[in-house]
Amino acid sequence: MARTAGSNGTRTLEAIRKAGLRLIYRQGYEAMSLRQLASEVGIQVGSLYNHISTKQDLLFDLIRVHMEELIARLDRALEGFDSPADRLDAFIRFHVEYHIARKREVFISYSELRSLEPKNYDVIVELRGRYERRLIDILDEGVAHEDFTTADTTVAAFGILAMLTGVCTWFKPGGRLSKDEVIEVYSGMIRDGLVRPGAGFTPDRLLPRPPAGAVPGA
Known part of the structure; x- marks a missing residue:
């Protein structure tokens, strides 16, 4: 799943996982969008793909x-x-x-x-x-x-x-x-x-x- 190496990439990936967990728990997998996920983490949507594939x-x-x-x-x-x-x-x-x-x-x-x-x-x-x-x-x-x-x-x-x-x-x-x-x-x-x-x-x-x-x- 992870694409970015290094401490900063590891921290961002962990933030993505935690935000994804919150959003999926709150509104369901289908309803969660990658745009919401990026906003929750505080990064651009395109930057998500440095850490997750889909x-x-x-x-x-x-x-x-x-x-x-x-x-x-x-x-x-x-x-x-x-x-x-x-x-x-x-x-x-x-x-x-x-x-x-x-x-x-x-x-x-x-x-x-x-x-x-x-x-x-x-x-x-x-x-x-x-x-x-x-x-x-x-x-x-x-x-x-x-x-x-x-x-x-x-x-x-x-x-x-x-x-x-x-x-x-x-x-x-x-x-x-x-x-x-x-x-x-x-x-x-x-x-x-x-x-x-x-x-x-x-x-x-x-x-x-x-x-x-x-x-x-x-």
Whole structure:
């Protein structure tokens, strides 16, 4: 995507990405024009092409970077947790905290998936599959160890992800429940649906925190 090298070019490209994120989140990809984008950044329209090739490339870059960072940060968040129960705990906490902290990126990655060209769409779907696979593997391991019970781990994973991702549409800092309390509510529902009695969870146990620095906004 980037065409301009050097510190000034890097700063301008980052400004373009941030402005593009704001505009697409606010009014949608189709409605955003390159003229608006250039105005938001404070450069001429023609100067945009020193940094991005097309509007489609900008959208693809925003979603791709989001997905790659999501996967990398999840892998760090899961480090140090060995049992399926603890890894599930860590996954729940990471997913909720990340999605609360990155509401715009998450919204765009779902709502504008339809706007991607086929080759770009395929790349993003593959990245999403890698993230989903992390949770499916946790559930598979839990079933194999007889910690979890579910008829289909893939269906269970998709259900869990849909429930957890919804938090970014309604959670507000300073609301009735804190972030940790919301995580505990979600975790309790997932425990009830998946975890065999005596598998390591207790109703009043708060979720363990991942290693320091593993989760954005923690």
